[in-house]
Amino acid sequence: MTKREKLAEFARQEARRHLGAAALLALCSGTYTLVGWLAGAPLPALAYGGLLCLCAALAVLGWDARCAWQRCCELERLAANLPASIAELPPPTGAEQAAQQELLRRLAAQNAALESENAAGRRQMTDYYTLWAHQIKTPIAAMQLLLQTDGGENAPELAAELFKIEQYVELVLQYLRSQDMAGDLAVGRAELEPLVKGAVRKYAKLFILKKIDLVLGPLDGTALTDEKWLAFCLEQLLSNALKYTPGGGKVSIELAPGPRKILVIRDTGCGIAAEDLPRVMERGFTGYNGRENKKSTGIGLYLCKKVLANLGHRFWLESAPGKGTAAMIDLTEARLGVE
Structure with a gap:
């Protein structure tokens, strides 16, 4: 106006x-x-x-x-x-304005008290779940040791399921940490190839168990990012690719050709419905695939979008039902001019 x-x-x-x-x-x-x-x-x-x-x-x-x-x-x-x-x-210029300002003061005081109470509740919840996530790692490590020593016919399948449990626990920890990312950032130069290979190595057992082919394209170069948080996002995207790609499928990771540095993680899975695609990064949204297969938490992609936005990396998905999904991370560095 x-x-x-x-x-x-x-x-x-x-x-x-x-x-x-x-x-x-x-x-x-x-x-x-x-x-x-x-x-x-x-x-x-x-x-x-x-x-x-x-x-x-x-x-x-x-x-x-x-x-x-x-x-x-x-x-x-x-x-x-x-x-x-x-x-x-x-300052008020009349009795009516004075009464309105007094009402605003009382509402502000009430809102401050509610915010303080909610903040205390969030701190307690964060402390509890952080403690729980650390404590649950002990029995997980014990079960992994038992599987390695006792073996058994179903040991590979049990080890894979145990690995998924461990990843869900890690997802809880990262979700809690993401509430205050600023205190946990260490931005620097990260080599892309070892970063991607480290994430792939973590999921190697699931690739083997589901007989899914992995294709690594050219990954030369570096990115200005936080290596730990970017690795977390790569692991989440790999987890999604493995979750929704049937046995015998394929997952490829490469840098897209062109002037921009775009990392692409592509799978041959079930794909995402057109009506779900705009909302799959919303917190808690599972979409058709999540309701159909009951595998989605509605947290992974939301966290990836939030973390990558905080790192300054654009993130989007390209997908169609039956044609797989491509997760795109733009790692191009912004050019800043001097005024």
Whole structure:
């Protein structure tokens, strides 16, 4: 809205606000003129007195409108620079405005108390789940050791399922850590090839168990990123590719040709329905595939999008039902000019 439009809207609102006062002024002026005329006062004197009253009224209304305009400008400035405290509000000019500011103070105090209570609850929940995730790693490690020593006919399948449990526990920890990523970032140069191969090595057993082919394309170069968080995202995307790709399928990882440094993780899985594609990165959204196979948590892609956005990497998916999915991470470094 332009300044002229704002002034026009302000004038309309002020006119509505002073409509009662204008009607009262007109009534008083009419009464004054009628009484004076009936008393035999000369009309020029009556007109002169009415003009003086009108000028005085317009002066008072003009001053009031000027103060109201300054107050509106100050409130608009505060609204554009939130958060603002109640103490920064312009002083009230009447009983109604004083009552409104008092109501705002009480609402702000109530909101602060609720936020403090919610923050304490979130801290307790974070502490509990962090402790749980660390404690659950002990029995997982014990079961892995038992599987390695005792073996058995179903040992590979059991080891694969145990690995999935371990990854879900790690997902919980990373979800908790992502709430405050700023304190856990270490940005630097990361070699892409060893980073990708490290993530692939972690899922090697699942590739072998499901007989899924892995194709690694050219991965030369580096990325300016946080190596740990980018590796976490790669692992999540590999986990999704393995989850939704049937046995005998294929997963490929490569840098797309072109001037931009785009890392592509492509699978030959079931793909994503067109109506689900815009929402698959929303927290808790599982879509048709998740409801059909009951495998999706609705957290993995949401975390990837959040983490990669914090790292400054654009992330998107290309998919179609029956044609697999391609997860794209743009690792191109932004060029910053000097002014």
